[in-house]
Amino acid sequence: MEKVVEVRNLKLGEGIPKICVPLVGKTDEQIIAEAEYLKDLKLDLVEWRVDHYEGVEDLDKVKNILSALRDKVGDLPILFTFRSKKEGGEREVSDEYYAELNKKIAETKMVDLVDVELFTGDEIVKDIVEFAHQSGVKVVMSNHDFFKTPEKEEIIKRLCKMQDLGADLPKIAVMPNTSEDVITLLAATEEMSTKYAKTPIITMSMGGLGLVSRLAGETFGSALTFGAAKVASAPGQISVDKLAEILDVMHQSR
Helix, strand or coil: CCCCEEECCEEECCCCCEEEEEECCCCHHHHHHHHHHHHHCCCCEEEEEHHHCCCCCCHHHHHHHHHHHHHHHCCCCEEEECCEHHHCCCECCCHHHHHHHHHHHHHHCCCCEEEEEHHHCHHHHHHHHHHHHHCCCEEEEEEEECCCCCCHHHHHHHHHHHHHCCCCEEEEEECCCCHHHHHHHHHHHHHHHHHHCCCCEEEEECCCCCHHHHHCHHHHCECEEECECCCCCCCCCCEHHHHHHHHHHHHHCC
């Protein structure tokens, strides 16, 4: 891994994997209440899972609640994510609106990173990445497989493609069906981070079976992990307090 990605005062890609907590409220009130709850937790950045938000298809509503969220979380970096239904999210929108949503929000400069799904289509992905970078916003490029774990070579191939498309932080999450699947994900992470990565990467094996992958990022080369505040946004997330404690123990033992 050759470089660190900096957002606000946070350096992704060095030391203990950073902890991200997703916000999954459906209403303005729920989102702000979740953000308020974060004040007593140990975390490094916030992910707003806007696909859960009931007003997601109204850009003005999205911008208004984002402004309130920005005020509430202070200097914590915000990752803005619309997760499509095909990759485990709450709903689908058109490709055109998906691109417009990400670009308009990047333009506000109220978020620090946007999540762009790899398989949205190369041209749409490149367009969003270019616009985000022009706005000073970093890109987490992602792929989620909720059914299986691809072969190690395929995982690495997808992460490399994300780099080629301009990702600042390539991310892949896969579902294990056996313990061997978890080893496949960890082996792919180690090989990618040591041989091919030009940026920090984010990887995880989901569900209870894959929990070890959320804890062992410093060992294998994943720069970020996700913990739950009240409600998990993906299978296998544990509470942020437990996560922070375990990551610290593993770091001290190195």
